[in-house]
Amino acid sequence: MAGVLREADDAGLGAAVARAALFLVFLERAGHTSPDAMYVRPGGGPDLDAELGGEILREIGRTLPEMPGPLALLRSPNLMRDLSNAVTKRPPAEVLGTLLTRFRSETRGRVPGTPMPVAAFMATLARAATPASSFRTVLDPSCGTGDLLEAARVQGASYVYGEEKDLPIAQLAAAQMAVRLTGPGEGSTIRSGDALHEDRAYGPEIDAVLCNPPYSQRDWGAEELAYASRWEYGLPARSESELAWVQHCLARVRPGGPVVMLLPPAVAARSSGRRIRAELLRRGALRAVIALPPGAAQPAHIGLHIWVLQHPESEGRPRMENVLFMNCPSVPAGPSPDRPQVTWRELLTAPEKHGEVPGLSRSVPIIDLLDDTVDLTPAPRLAGPYEITRPDELRRTLGGSQGSLSSSLSRAVNLSPGREWGTPRTADQWTTASVADLIRTGALTLLRPKTTGPPASQDTSMAGQPVLKAADVIAGRPPSGTIPEPEDGAVRIEAGDVIVPSTVLSEGKYTARVADARTDARALLGRNLHLLRPDPSRLDSWFLAGFLADPTNVQRASQGSSVVRVDARRLQVPLLPLEEQQTYGAAFRRLRSFTEALRRATAQGEDVVGQLHDALTAGTLKPPAD
Structure with a gap:
């Protein structure tokens, strides 16, 4: 990746990665993937001269005529040699996959694409909603790097079509398809352009459409496209770019074909889209709305929705009278999570036959959805009846809760700071050193997850390991993440390590955690x-954590406005003898224990209040007499 970053100085990172990807496809297509046939033509200085570069580019163009253009050539002969050498040791698809992974890491998720678990789930839904033996051609009109097309290929699609507005990203998608579609009859066409504005037609009928469109586009072309024939369900408002994409996708699929889209939750409820949502329901175009958990895809802070639609003009097929609403606590990787014996095909084609699972899935008649708001948000449709504990069971629970809460409160009182904390410090002001200085002297080692190194496939020992996330550090809870597959440069935590977030949350919360x-x-x-x-012979962990979490210290080491990043190397630590450090460390540790005791007591108290409140409002419990 270092060579690609140098290549990106003038072209931009996306363009540099696209050039590298196209060169990898050229090497495979031209047969330069064995040591005997390694591509060794580039030579000379740090950059190719114009004559040699033009000749190589023409050679690549002849070999890759189907790639969206114009094509561009890598400038660095050294990078071309490195890539040529890499494909003699690993398959080009694997080399390209590593390149894309690091590209996404460098751009912090800003590359248009869909996480593979979500892409696989969407392709599964599209395959399940397609009549038997009809899942052959699939279109993604906003394909990003081609993740949904790759997922469709895994599900059995033989030919995939993609469109992408950003030329380098379109070239990356085309490169991915070129190195992966190798079976007989398989193929792909990737075009560069704005699908909403250009509205290209395709030769064969499209059996299914998968799409993760751009969100909240105010300049999608509401005025220029006002008279387009695609708006069969109503003219989308300027604020409803997603509903423009919904109708575009329905116009591209054959009659009866499915459309599966990843959309933000606001699309289900915004008042400006009410009439179009109502028309989609009346025409029988909407089959399911499935809520995903936050973090399943970008933007990670909200739970996105998957809409499953169907082109309604299908002869011989009964019109859908119900819409399936589902809530997925995690992205499904197999059969229906709530009813394993029911297939997705059965749920999507006849949801009313499979009953309701409160809180998880429910089939709602279309007539019940056509109210004043036409709100298609799953949560209100899935709310089940109150599950209230019987009064006798509640009485026993409250007895145990009272004892537990009393114990937690007593511990908090015992840990609470008293008068002994009022002794003033009379020594001189602190003499401090930065974390960077402590690192240079060997008193500290700074570790972070790396995005470079050997392929993760060389180390499978980390698969399934718990992961400590930034949210866990802020909330003071155990590690809540998991790593389904090994990652490059993972860091394993040891007892006594001090862990600090690299950003300050919008609420201003910041803390340091001693593992x-x-x-x-x-x-x-x-x-x-x-x-x-820390080196335990020179630094006490709790002493270090206490001073690193000081708000003034953090503020001085921070930069940025909307996202405030903390440069850990700039944080300051007082220079004290180890014995005195340990005294401060014990005090910080006691304060942390006090905080945890208060948190535990608060959680227990809120649980008791919640049970009693529900019982009172449900009418199963009588208020006590004053």
Whole structure:
């Protein structure tokens, strides 16, 4: 990736990665993937001269005529040699996959694409909603790097079509398809352009459409496209670019074919889209709305929705009278999560036959959805009846809760700071050193998850390991993440490590965590975290954590406005003898224990209040007499 970053100085990172990807496809297509046939033509200085570069570019163009153009050539002969050498040791598809992974890491998720678990789930839904033996041609009119097309290919599609507005991203998608579609009869066509404005037609009928369109586009072309024939369900408002994409996709699929789209939750409820949503329901075009958990795809802070639609003009097929609403606590990887014996095909084609699972899935008649708001948000449709504990069981629970709460409160009182904390410090002001200075002297080691290194496939020991996330550090809870597959440069936590976030949340919360042997040790360090490993003969962990979390210290080491990033190397630490450090460390540790006791008591109290409140409002419990 270092060579690609140097290549990106003038062209931009996306363009540089696209050039590298196209060169990888050229090497495979031209047969330069064995040591005997390694491509060795480039030579000379740090950059190719114009004559040699033009000749190589023409050679690549002749070999890759189907790639969206114009094509561009890598400038660095050294990078071309490195890529040529890489494909003699690993398959081009694997080399390209590593390149794309690091590209996404460098751009922090800003590359248009769909995480593979979500892409696989959407392709599964499209395959399930397609009549038997009809899932052959699939279109993604906003394909990004081609993740949905790759998922469709895995599901059995033999030919995939993609369109992407950004030329380098379109070239990346085309490169991915070129190195992966190798079976007989398989193929792909990737075009560069704005699908909404250009509205290209395709020769064969499209059996299914998968799409993760751009969100909240105010300049999608509401005025220029006002008279387009695609708006069969109503003219989308300027604020409803997603509903323009919905109608575009329905216009591209054959009669009866499915459309599966990943959309933000606001599309289901915005008042400006009410008439179009109502028309989609009346025409029988909407089959299901499935809520995903936050973090399943970008933007990670909201739970996106999957809409499953169907071109309604299908002869011989009964019109859908119900819409399936589902809530997925995690992205499904197999059969229906709530009813394993029911297939997705059965749920999508006849949801009313399979009953309701409160809180998870429900089939709602279309007539019940056509109210004043036409709100298609799954949560209100899935709310089940109150599950209230019987009064006798509640009485026993409250007895136990009272004892537990009393114990937690007593512990909090015992840990609460008293008058002994009022002794003033009379020594001189602190003499401090930065974390960077402590690292240079060997008192500290700074570790972060890396995005470079050997292929992760060389180390499978980390698969399934717990991961400490930034949210866990802020909330003071055990590691909540997992790593389904090994990652490059993972960092394993040890007891006594001090872990700090690399950003300050919008609420201004910041903390430092001392890893303990019981819950944190052996877990992996998540992203957006710094790990500081002190030399125990020179630094006390709790002393270090206490001063690193000081708000003034953090403010001085921070930069940025909307996203405030903390440079851990600039944080300051007082220079004290180890014995005095340990005294401060014990005080910080006691304050942390006090905070945890208060948090535990608060959680227990809120649980009791919640049970009693529900019982009172449900009418199963009588208020006590004053």
